[in-house]
Amino acid sequence: MKILCILILALVAGCCVAAEPTWNPADAVKEAEQDIRTGHIKFYWSGSIASMPVGVPIEVAKQYPKANAGVDCVTNDIPLRERQEEYARRYNEKIFAYVTQKH
Known part of the structure; x- marks a missing residue:
């Protein structure tokens, strides 16, 4: 039972930190341009209780x-949350701009 609790805690912690972008807002447009070129269109959502x-x-x-920019992850790191939202x-x-121009 103790091992199960440890594994669950590790999994939950991993959800908040695993394979995330650097959250450097200067890199956001480069990632978007790369995703447009490769056809991997997505939108970043943010918010711990009601994500948007x-x-x-929203339509x-x-x-x-959906891409995760801090969804369902409660943090007291306000600078991180601000970087995520700006990114x-x-x-x-x-x-x-790409999807509205395309259609």
């Missing part, structure tokens, strides 16, 4: 895969 796409209409974002905003703006 950052900076774009548009719901049509594409998501810049990325989403670039992707939104």
Whole structure:
């Protein structure tokens, strides 16, 4: 039972830190451009209780895969949360411009 609890805690902790972007807002547009070139369109969502796409209409974002910019992860690291949201905003703006121009 103790091992199971440890494994669950490790899994939950891993959800918040595993394979995330650097959250450097300067890299967001580069990632968006790369995703556009490769056809991997997604929108970053943020929010611990009620997640929403950052900076774009929810009706548009719901049509594409969700990417995690701090969804369901409670943190007291306010600077991290601010970087995540700014990264998501810049990325989403670039992707939104692409998908609205495309259609």
